[in-house]
Structure formats: structure tokens, C-alpha cells
Ligand SMILES: Cc1cc2nc3c(=O)[nH]c(=O)nc-3n(C[C@H](O)[C@H](O)[C@H](O)COP(=O)(O)OP(=O)(O)OC[C@H]3O[C@@H](n4cnc5c(N)ncnc54)[C@H](O)[C@@H]3O)c2cc1C
């Protein structure tokens with residue numbers, strides 16, 4: 001079959017370096033991946049095309065790029081699964097990282113963030129003579145996280161990083177979870193404390209993008225949620241994020257409704273002078289809501305059947 | 321150009337390189353690591369099945385592991401080296417666990433094992449079927465912790481030789497295209513295997529025998545290069561591996577009649593005989609018409625979906641992606657494919673090569689613990705044990721030798737070579753075409769079954785390809801990430817290595833382990849119980865020999 005790759009290229013050594021598009025037509029077998037096609041181009045049509053790849057079996061994490069607008073491993077993406085009826089496929093470098101040349105991006109910011117979570121095991125107490133004893137379930141669970149190949153796909157498509165480069169991002173936070181969830185690690189509390197800070201676990205907006213694009217089933221966002229859980233359990237309830245979760249739950253438990261009117265003030269702390277700027281900052285939105293008759297209700301009557309909702313809460317909150 | 325200086329420079333950031341780096345640092349050396357790809361992209365991450373170790377604390381015997389290794393090697397391994405490796409394996413494994421590797425456990429929370437080929441005992445420790453990746457990422461965690469300098473995406477083009485000793489490396493920084501000199505009192509090569517000399521192969525595209533060729537060109541002895549392993553279970557199209565752990569967990573090999581044909585060839589060990597034995601059996605079935613489309617079948621159906629999904633999930637993914645097979649429902653077509661090289665840069669048990677100041681560890685080295693055929697899961701062990709030993713020895717050397725001068729003119733040879741590739745007018749030829757011809761030739765003639773005429777053809781073809789290589793032009797004229805130039809230089813390394821493999825294979829007039837000659841099918845201990853050595857000369861490899869060290873296991877007839 002014939003496939004046309006529409007590749008976004010960039011050569012920093014051009015007189016006036018600007019990204020540009022170039023199309024290549026490749027005679028491909030129907031089992032070809034996008035990487036197979038790119039290699040055909042690089043080897044036989046245009047050796048100046050730059051990309052990273054090695055294992056061609058989705059384990060080395062080199063070949064992350066955007067294919068039809070979403071980050072994917074080129075070696076795990078069959079042409080037939082992404083080309084349109086005319087055989088076109090759009091290929092661009094991964095996002096949220098500076099482009100070096102063609103499909104190669106600079107992963108330094110990515111690794112700086114991984115490094116920021118102190119990504120090494122920090123056991124407590126004297127080393128045992130043999131192995132640490134650990135339940136196999138715990139190890140199997142961590143295998144799910146260790147399957148991360150650090151390809152940067154989740155970071156490429158993270159919607160928070162797009163607007164806030166301070167966010168640690170899904171890959172680094174998943175890596176952090178690999179230690180927090182490791183029964184052998186002794187630095188849990190210190191780790192959680194650090195991850196509670198600005199740019200950490202509470203800055204994820206739960207858009208699910210990272211879960212969707214991760215080629216290895218690591219589900220970074222689920223790991224971030226697990227970190228939040230562990231942080232609250234460990235007593236880190238003073239953050240905006242933790243309070244937001246509490247206020248949210250309390251409102252549902254109380255009336256069955258989410259009371260949006262009080263959500264922000266209660267989350268920020270109504271009598272907290274430090275939250276004044278944020279509250280004032282929200283005022284224009286509130287005023288606009290009033291103007292459009294969209295200000296949320298201040299009070300809600302409990303929904304009918306609220307007792308069932310509360311039963312769910314009781315069940316979930318009961319000590320295990 | 322800049323000049324950098326360290327006590328020890330480690331070339332390669334796979335398992336061997338990282339383990340060496342950590343060891344050298346712990347001995348107080350100023351060590352740096354250099355790698356043409358980011359460390360976690362190294363090909364060690366492809367190792368699936370596991371790592372062998374006899375835990376004597378729970379009643380296993382390292383001597384038993386050593387004997388299996390020696391028998392597996394068809395008695396070509398040096399037994400002193402095998403003893404070192406197997407004796408130190410338990411402690412090394414526990415050390416890895418303490419660093420953070422999330423090895424599978426048994427019901428009591430202790431390390432769990434699986435069976436691997438060529439051994440009666442289950443002594444292979446594993447992380448599902450991503451053992452290599454899980455180990456590589458944990459060692460990289462330690463590297464991040466150590467804050468050693470990593471020259472990431474730097475490509476070593478040659479070793480710096482002065483007064484017969486190695487004093488550093490020359491390397492291209494890929495991001496800028498600049499050529500640099502890195503001086504060191506000791507250099508450790510940990511550049512991995514040579515898979516891409518063959519086509520297809522289970523190895524990644526960066527596995528291009530650079531270290532073999534770098535050491536060869538510098539004058540080091542390169543040993544037993546005829547010993548190339550074909551893995552019994554690889555996918556037809558792209559050569560991707562299906563781990564031996566599948567058979568370790570109980571999978572069957574079937575021919576087109578649905579027979580478990582290993583009954584004929586290895587009635588006792590069946591599917592878990594040594595790799596050379598299983599690969600030959602499969603190839604015989606295929607050659608005699610009991611295959612389908614050049615393949616036989618690996619059948620996992622009776623293992624059940626749950627086992628497959630927890631212990632073999634990565635190959636389940638690979639089988640789905642590349643062969644459209646659900647392992648719990650269908651047998652998968654597989655065939656023997658190029659996988660590993662037992663031969664390499666000759667070292668002693670401290671990683672020292674025949675050149676002062678130059679060390680080697682991992683797949684590029686030949687200690688020799690694998691002899692004529694490596695046991696599955698012994699390679700990861702090799703990288704960890706001899707990586708550490710090489711790191712320690714290199715650090716020790718650094719405290720003994722003083723700073724010695726290196727003229728900056730050492731860069732001029734590489735500079736000129738690069739300039740001529742870039743300035744040459746393109747002809748119709750391409751690096752990719754030469755590589756493909758090389759790979760297919762090697763895969764046809766220097767494979768599971770070999771004979772004199774075929775190996776001669778291969779050698780002649782490689783020599784012709786070298787002539788074409790000398791005329792090759794690099795079309796990308798840029799500085800930044802010139803991958804075109806990179807592949808061209810890698811191809812040069814591979815052609816050297818291919819030539820060494822052919823010459824070494826032609827020299828050995830017997831069949832042993834992976835080197836099976838249909839024209840001389842017998843092992844001949846009287847004349848050939850010895851290592852093949854290859855040395856660089858302008859006219860091609862000069863072949864010499866070295867004795868095999870035998871400590872306690874006399875050669876026996878080998879049956880499984
Ligand atoms: C698919 C597959 C599965 C395997 N499964 C197992 C298994 O289950 N058990 C087992 O024991 N073994 C297994 N093996 C074998 C084992 O994985 C390898 O032999 C071993 O990992 C090699 O490690 P290494 O550190 O020597 O080299 P690598 O991990 O290949 O590292 C080589 C390093 O050298 C660097 N390098 C190379 N050339 C240059 C240069 N010119 N300049 C700068 N840097 C350079 C690379 O960047 C890389 O960092 C498997 C192999 C494959 C291919």
C-alpha cells in the first residue's frame with residue numbers, strides 16, 4: 001500500500017530556522033508501523049531526516065512523537081491504524097519539549113523533573129542480610145509503574161504543562177509513586193511532603209490525557225490520585241488540594257449536591273487572610289456569573305434519597 | 321573542540337556500563353560515563369526473561385550453576401571466570417534488590433524464581449518479562465543519585481592510544497556535532513553487542529558492535545567471535561524476541577504436524593535444552609519440511625490467560641502488536657534469530673584487555689564465561705559481575721598511574737575521516753543498502769548451520785562491501801544531530817566486526833556450541849579446545865589461539 005507521511009521538520013542550522021512540512025510517499029507493507037515507514041524514508045529517500053529510535057519493540061522509549069496530533073510511540077503504531085482513506089499520516093515532534101531537529105526534542109526538562117522527585121530507593125534502618133521481604137502483590141503492583149519507559153508521551157500531551165511549566169508532570173509523579181508505593185522505601189512522609197508543594201500532585205487537573213496516551217498502561221493520573229490519597233492519609237490535609245477534596249466530599253455527603261458557591265471560599269479558607277487575594281481574584285468571575293444569572297445557589301435542599309448517598313459514604317469511610 | 325579529563329571513563333550506559341561506573345565511584349575515582357543514547361535507551365532494557373543466581377542461603381549450589389554454564393558453553397568457557405561469576409552471583413543479586421529492583425516474590429515475600437534453558441534448577445530471578453528494563457531503570461536511579469557526569473548522546477569514534485596504552489577517547493557530541501577529546505587514566509568499554517551486523521536480529525538499532533571495532537582497531541585481542549547465538553524464539557518479520565521465559569513457564573515447541581519435536585533431539589530437557597541445541601532442532605524441522613513459512617510454533621495456550629497476563633505481559637503485547645496473535649488462544653510462529661555474541665574483547669576476570677589502560681565488560685567483552693553458547697539469563701549476570709569488577713580495577717589503576725600527556729593532534733584522524741565522508745560527492749550507494757546486504761549475507765552463511773563455502777562467500781562479500789563503504793558519502797552536511805553521519809560511522813564498525821566473525825568462523829575447523837559446521841559436524845577437543853583470537857592488520861584479521869582454562873570440569877559428551 002502507498003502511504004504519505006506529512007512530517008513537520010525543523011533544521012536549526014537553516015539560515016532562518018523555521019518549522020516546515022515535508023511529505024514523503026512510501027511503499028509500505030500492511031504490517032508496517034509508522035516507525036518502519038520513517039526508517040524507509042530516512043534510509044532510502046532522505047537521510048537528513050532526524051529521529052530517535054532503537055528497539056522498535058516499545059521498550060526503549062526513544063520514538064515518542066505526535067501522530068495525527070496525539071503523542072504515540074512510532075514503533076507501536078501501525079500505519080493502518082492511523083492513516084486516512086487516502087493513506088495520509090501526519091507526524092510531528094512530541095510537545096511540551098523544545099525541538100532540537102525534526103522529530104528530536106530536548107528531553108532535559110523532562111529529566112530535570114524526574115530528578116526533582118529524588119528518584120532512588122531510600123530504605124530505613126539497617127540493610128537485611130538477604131532480600132527485603134515484600135508481598136508479591138505489592139511488587140506486581142509496582143511492576144505496573146515500573147513499566148514506564150520514560151518516553152515522554154504523557155508529558156508531551158499533558159494539558160497542565162502546556163500552560164504551566166512548573167508542574168512536575170505525569171511521568172515524574174508516577175516515578176515518585178513508584179517509591180511512595182514501595183514497601184521497602186522509608187522516606188514516604190518526606191516524599192509526600194515535598195510532592196504536596198506547588199507544582200506537585202495537586203496541580204493535575206485530571207484531564208485523563210496521560211492515561212489515554214500512555215503506551216505502557218502506566219496510567220500516570222491514577223498514580224497521582226493514589227499519591228493524593230496517601231498524602232491525606234499521612235495527615236497532609238492543609239493544602240488547597242486536600243481541602244478542596246474534603247469540601248467537595250462534605251458537600252455531597254450533606255445534600256447530595258455539589259455546592260459550587262462555597263467550594264472556592266471553603267477550599268481556600270474563609271478566614272484565612274492569605275487567601276484574600278485569590279478570593280478577590282475570583283470576584284470578577286462571580287460578578288459576571290451574576291450578570292448572566294448563573295451564580296450558583298448558596299444553599300441546597302438535600303436531594304430525595306440522600307440517606308443512600310450517606311450510606312455510601314459511611315461504607316467507604318468505615319475503618320477497614 | 322574541548323578537552324575533558326577524568327580518572328575513569330566508561331563508554332556505554334547499559335547494565336555493564338552503569339554497574340562499572342557505580343563501582344569506580346565507590347572506589348573514589350573521578351568517573352564519567354559516555355553513551356551515544358540516553359542511558360535508559362540502552363539495549364539492556366530489551367532483556368525480558370531474567371537473571372541467574374544460585375542463592376546458596378536457600379540451598380542452591382553455585383557449583384551446579386557453574387557446571388550448567390560450562391556444559392552450556394560446550395566446554396569453551398574459562399572455568400576460573402565461570403567460578404567467579406557463579407560464586408558472586410548471589411551477593412550481586414541481593415545488592416540489586418537492595419538498590420530497588422522490584423523482583424517477583426514467592427508466597428513468603430522472598431525472591432521468586434523461574435526455570436530457564438540448560439539448567440535443571442529454577443534459579444532465574446525476574447521482574448515479569450521486563451527484567452532488563454526494570455534493572456536498567458534502577459541502576460539509572462543510582463546514577464542520578466550519584467551525580468556522576470554523564471556525557472549523554474555522545475558518540476565515541478576512537479580510542480586514544482599513546483605508547484601502547486589507552487589514555488582516553490575521542491567523541492562527537494551529537495547535539496552540536498563537535499569532536500572532543502576525553503582523557504582518562506583508564507577506559508572501560510561497555511558498548512554492548514553486535515546484533516545489527518545481522519539482519520534480522522532481536523537487537524535494537526543502536527547495537528552496532530562499536531566497542532568490538534574500537535578495541536580491534538586499537539590493537540586489542542578479540543576472542544571467539546565465531547560464537548554467535550541464534551535464539552530459538554524470534555518473530556519472523558522484524559526479528560523481535562519472544563523470551564525463553566515462555567518455555568521456562570512451560571510453553572511447547574510444535575512443528576507443522578503438531579508434534580513436540582524436541583522429544584527427538586533432547587528427550588530429557590525438551591524445550592529447555594541449551595539454545596544452540598534448540599535452534600538447530602528447529603532449523604532441522606524447518607529444513608526437512610515440518611515448518612510453516614520458515615517457522616515452527618511456540619504454544620502457550622495451556623498456560624492460561626492469567627499466567628500470561630501477569631508473568632508474560634510484555635510478550636503478550638509484542639505478539640499482539642507484531643504477529644497479531646493472542647498467546648492464550650493461538651500458537652505463535654517463531655524461528656531461530658540472531659540474538660547475542662558470546663565472543664568479544666578478550667579480558668581477564670578484572671575486565672583488563674590486552675591493552676594497558678583499556679578494560680571491557682558486558683556483551684562486548686569475552687571473559688569468557690559463555691564459551692561457545694550462552695545460557696539464557698547468564699548475560700545480565702555477566703554485565704553486573706564483570707561490570708563491577710572492571711569498575712573496581714579501573715579505579716585501582718587510576719590511583720597507580722600518573723597524568724600522562726595526550727597531544728591534541730589525536731583528533732586529526734577522526735576529523736579527517738568525518739570531513740571526507742561529508743565532502744565526498746554522493747554516488748548512487750547508501751549506507752542502508754550496504755548494511756542490509758551485510759546483514760542478509762551474515763544471516764545466510766554464518767548462522768545456525770555453516771560450511772566452508774558459505775563462510776568464504778560471506779567473507780568475500782564483506783570485503784566487497786568494505787570497498788563500497790570507502791566510497792560512501794554522507795548526504796546530511798549539518799552539525800546538529802547528524803544521524804546520517806552517525807549511521808555511516810556505525811556501519812564502519814559493523815563491517816570490521818563482520819569481517820572478524822567470518823575470519824574466526826572460517827578458522828575453527830570443528831563444530832562446537834553455536835558454531836556448527838555441516839561439513840565438519842564433530843567437536844574436536846584434541847585440536848580445537850582453544851580460543852580463537854583475532855588481531856587487526858591492514859590486510860584483515862590475523863588469527864591466533866589461546867588455551868581454555870579448565871579447573872574442575874573435564875569436557876564430556878554433551879546431551880540434554
Ligand atoms: C531482546 C533481548 C532479550 C534479552 N534477554 C535476556 C535475558 O532475559 N537475560 C539475560 O541474561 N540476557 C538477556 N539478553 C542479553 C542482554 O540483555 C545483553 O547482553 C546485555 O543487556 C548487554 O548489556 P551491556 O551493558 O553490555 O550493553 P547495552 O545495554 O547494549 O549497552 C551498550 C551501551 O553502550 C553505548 N554505546 C555503544 N556504542 C557506543 C559508542 N560508539 N559511543 C558511545 N556509547 C556507545 C550505548 O549507548 C549503550 O549505552 C537479551 C538480549 C536481547 C537483545
Ligand code: FES
Pocket residue numbers: 052053054055056057058059060061062063064073074075076
Ligand atoms: S523504538 Fe524503542 S520505543 Fe520505539
